[in-house]
Amino acid sequence: MTDNVTTPRDSASVLIIRDGAAHAVHGTLQILMVKRHKNIKFAGGAYVFPGGKLDPADKALEERDQKASLDGIGEEFRGLRYAALREVFEETGLVIGTLDGKPIGEGGRKTLDVTYRPDFLSRKITLAEFLERSGVTLDMSDCLPFAHWITPTAYPIRFDTRFFLCVAPEGQLPSPDGHEITEVEWMHPMTLVEESDGVLMFPTMMNLKMLGQAKSVAEALKLLAERTIVTVTPEVIVGEKLRFRKIPADAGYDDVDQSRTRAAIDLKKG
Numbered sequence: 001m002t003d004n005v006t007t008p009r010d011s012a013s014v015l016i017i018r019d020g021a022a023h024a025v026h027g028t029l030q031i032l033m034v035k036r037h038k039n040i041k042f043a044g045g046a047y048v049f050p051g052g053k054l055d056p057a058d059k060a061l062e063e064r065d066q067k068a069s070l071d072g073i074g075e076e077f078r079g080l081r082y083a084a085l086r087e088v089f090e091e092t093g094l095v096i097g098t099l100d101g102k103p104i105g106e107g108g109r110k111t112l113d114v115t116y117r118p119d120f121l122s123r124k125i126t127l128a129e130f131l132e133r134s135g136v137t138l139d140m141s142d143c144l145p146f147a148h149w150i151t152p153t154a155y156p157i158r159f160d161t162r163f164f165l166c167v168a169p170e171g172q173l174p175s176p177d178g179h180e181i182t183e184v185e186w187m188h189p190m191t192l193v194e195e196s197d198g199v200l201m202f203p204t205m206m207n208l209k210m211l212g213q214a215k216s217v218a219e220a221l222k223l224l225a226e227r228t229i230v231t232v233t234p235e236v237i238v239g240e241k242l243r244f245r246k247i248p249a250d251a252g253y254d255d256v257d258q259s260r261t262r263a264a265i266d267l268k269k270g
Contacts, residue, residue: 008150008158012084013051015146015207016094018168018186019217026188027215031208032174033192034091035183035199047192047199049163049207050091050181051084058083061128062140069140074229077145080162085138086127088166090120091181092174096166097138104136105171112136113175121177142166144224147210149203150233152245163207165224167217188212202234202245206253227252 020030033047059079066081085096093113095104104112112134119125130136146165151158174184190212193205200208214220230252234245247253 005153006156006158008160010054010080011052011159011161012054012080012087013049013161013163014084014088014143015049015163015165015211016088016092016096016168017165017211017217017220020186023188023191026190026212027219029189029211029214029216029220030186031189031192031211032092032094032168033185033187034176034181035185046201046204047196048201048204050088051161052087052090053159054080054083055086055127058086058127061131065138066140074145074148076148076231077162077164081140081143081164082127082138084143084162084164085166086120089117091177092184093117093177094169094172094174095136096142096169097136099137100135101137104169106173109169109172117177121179144221145229146224147207148229148231149207150231152234152236154236161203165211165220167221203232206247209254210252 016032018030018032019028022028032050034050035047059082062079062082088094088096089112093109095109095112098104099108099112116125116130116134120130131138144165145162147163148161149163150160176182176184189208192200193208193212196205211220214223230248230250232247232251232253234247237246
């Protein structure tokens with residue numbers, strides 16, 4: 001059986017948070033969710049965090065540019081942050097970094113979006129070329145390890161995903177790429193968990209619930225600093241009437257109603 005297990009692909013996913021309108025129960029904490037195009041094979045139509053597969057060139061560039069930032073970060077998270085923030089720009093238009101050493105507001109974001117984002121989406125430009133031409137610097141101190149999940153061995157498409165937490169750049173307005181992503185929306189994490197039905201994958205729902213323990217950006221950062229990240233590879237337990245995903249108890253996740261989650265792909269078609 002183990003000979004047929006698919007090797008997981010390295011990938012990065014980003015939880016972008018801000019303090020927004022106050023919710024009566026859940027506080028001010030909001031997260032940026034993106035909706036994938038319904039016709040995409042993997043997670044089509046699902047609400048997810050911005051992210052995607054690792055480009056080895058991004059990893060090499062990060063390791064060259066950010067040697068000083070490697071201290072204090074787990075080995076499994078190294079080399080994934082440039083890929084994470086590139087995907088954020090491609091999918092949402094947000095630029096998490098500085099321009100010529102200064103914060104990037106909406107005017108600067110718009111200029112970068114119009115000038116460079118179409119070339120990213122058509123694969124005409126690399127991250128290295130973008131950084132060199134634009135003057136943008138990606139500050140890795142703004143991209144914090146949040147979680148590490150590996151797709152269960154039962155799935156034919158698997159990812160080794162490092163989740164990062166980023167505070168949204170002030171003043172910038174997100175927009176979908178119109179290809180893979182059809183919608184972007186700020187939401188209260190626990191409102192989405194409580195009200196969603198069939199639009200969240202299991203890891204997404206679990207990490208939203210983990211984040212939802214906080215009610216503000218400051219509280220989310222404090223709780224993250226106090227938490228030990230445990231790698232999660234869910235075990236898929238298939239019964240006669242249901243499929244249950246079991247995760248390690250020491251990972252710190254509460255239970256969710258798994259009947260309301262959706263699979264990334266249909267195992268029957270795999």
